[in-house]
Amino acid sequence: MTGIGITSNQRGRNVAEGLATAIHEHRLSPGMKLNEDEVGEIFGVSRTIVRSALQTLSHAQLVVIEPNRGAFVARPSIREAREVFEARALLETRTAHSAATRATTEDIALLKRHIDEEHWAFDAGETGRALRLSGDFHIEIARIANQATIAAFVRQLVARSSLIIALYWRRRQATCESHAHHALLKALEAHEADRAKELMTSHLVDLLSLLDLTEPTDAPASLKEAFRLP
Amino acid sequence: MTGIGITSNQRGRNVAEGLATAIHEHRLSPGMKLNEDEVGEIFGVSRTIVRSALQTLSHAQLVVIEPNRGAFVARPSIREAREVFEARALLETRTAHSAATRATTEDIALLKRHIDEEHWAFDAGETGRALRLSGDFHIEIARIANQATIAAFVRQLVARSSLIIALYWRRRQATCESHAHHALLKALEAHEADRAKELMTSHLVDLLSLLDLTEPTDAPASLKEAFRLP
DNA sequence: GAGGCGAAAATCGTATACAATCTGGGAATA
DNA sequence: TATTCCCAGATTGTATACGATTTTCGCCTC
Incomplete structure (x- = not known):
């Protein structure tokens, strides 16, 4: 469910999702060049489709297209990083609040499975x-909040957060994530909307505070190895 | 300044802006078919560029692309209408607050000219x-707030509002707009952040309440006459 | 060895050709 | 007359060709 905006273009959408997932999973790093021919070869499509996918990703701000130079995985600035988390705090306090009032037992079960899976993977x-x-x-909570418009924004911001984390996350303590998520889940389950709201705020503030917002140094790796091709 | 997302593609951007402005000015109505060849002829570009522009607009949700059927000016649902204004309320209380604390005298002067121009046009x-x-x-206020990320969302929501107004606005009393804007301007000028915030909220609530949110009936006119071609 | 120059290679931007799909209307049928 | 079927025309989907621009790299000069 690596949600990207609506592309009618089914094949283009597939390519965009493939690239987006790779970005989310940090197989593609910020700054990496996305050569049109190369991407086309990997996904078995022509440049027409690749361009459509890259344009989609550039609208989601996961990719930057420089005229006559090509597409690159975006490298969010420090400023952008702060803005993204500030926007998330604004939007996600709303989604958390709303989700807490609306969450059904199925929703809660789904979120539980989600956290478990996250734990296993970790x-x-x-x-x-x-x-x-x-x-x-976070995207799931936005979905439960049942506000498609805000949810779409949250999806985009979460995607961009992934790039921000790739660039600025230096300490290694990813466990705190799932503790915060667990607490949030409890609040949602108990329909404690205000508590969910506050937990969400502090979770996001925490995340931001764990970032090392100084100039990043980065050496983009190769595109092919991100997709395990020889 | 009909802002649309970043397209590297300069010509595609021009077409997208042209179409977006036409939508904002209600020369293109919701539901209207945007034939690729026809649009291409109007703007003097090939279908390649037109498709890029249409894709851009579909990401902004101004256009809906139906696979193998083509692109149509979006027809936001009643649900969507409420969501858009709710999202605007959430984001724009923030931009209004922030703009009130940051607005310089030049910003205020710019906004004043803006209101005047709006009056003249009306x-x-x-x-x-x-x-x-x-x-x-509204977009200008978001810009003054100096939060590019949120401002981009506001731009998109304002654009979608234009479609919503085209579909659901039936009473004719557009003057209230500029009164509310004037009051907002005063609050910004006086750096009364909380007051600006509340004025913005009530302004948006007002707008929503003036809509007739019942099923719209609409007969899309022709594409060419929107651009005054024979 | 550093720096500048220029041609070749790589890459992007756009138009266009052709294939796939949809649409509309008329003929055939009940 | 209403309904179904089918085909021609229109329209979108995708690949590819070609021009424009950038990048690379050998070569020359200092």
Whole structure:
């Protein structure tokens, strides 16, 4: 469920989702060049489709397209990083509040499974997948809140957060994530809307505070190895 | 300043802006078919560019692309209408608050000119242009708030509001707009952040309450006459 | 060895050709 | 007359060709 905006173009959408998932799982790093021919070869489509996918990703701000130079995985600035988390705090306090009042037992069960899966992935050392799942947890809450418009924004912000984390996350303590998520789940389950709201705020503030917002240094790896091709 | 997301594609961007402005000014109505060849002929570009522009607009949710059927100006549902205004209330209370604390005298002067222009357009019977300008007022406030991320969302929501108004606005009393804007301006000028916040909220609630949220009936007109071609 | 120059290679931007799909209307049938 | 079927025309989906621009890299000069 690596949600990207609506593309009629089914094949383009597939390529966009493939690239987006790779970004979420940190197999593609910020700044990496996305060569049109190369991407086309990997997904078995022509450049027409690739361009459509890259345009989609650029609208989601996961990719930056430089005229006549090509597409690159975005490298959010420090400023952008703060803004994204501020916007998330604004939107997700709302989704958390609303989700707490609306969550059904099925919703809660789903979220529980989600957290478990996140835990397994983390314990199995699949940090990329764990990271993506932890983002999906937030997206799931937005979905439960039943506000498609806000949910779409949250999806985009979560996706961008993944890039921000790739760039600025230096300490290694990913466990705190799932503790916060667990607390949030409890509040949702008990329909304690105000508590959910506050837990969400502090969770996001926490995340931001754990970032090392100084100039990043980065050496983009190769595109092909992100998709395990020779 | 009919802002649309970043397309590297300069020509595609121009077409997207042209179409978006036409939508904002209600020259293109919800549901209207946007034939690729026809749009291409109007703007003097090939279908490649048109498709890129349509994709851009579909990401902004101004256009809906139905696979193998083509692109249509979006027809937001009643549900969507409420959601858009709710999201606007959430985001724009923030931008209003922030803008009130940050607005410089130049910002205020700019906003004043904006309101004046809106008035002139309205008095001159150019309701389309007046409508677009009144949306731009909100976008300008978001810009002053100096939060690019939130501002981008507001831009998108304002654009969608224009479609919602086209579909659901039936009573004719567009003057209230500029009164509310004037009051808002005063609060911004006096740096009364909380007051600006509340004025913005009530302004948006007002707007929503003036809509006739019942099933719309609409007969899309022709594409060419929107651009005054024979 | 550093720096500048220029041609070749790589890559992107756009138009266009052709295939796939949809649409509308008329003929055949009940 | 109403309904179904089918085909021609229109329209979108995708690949590819070609021009424009950028990048690379060998070569020359200092």
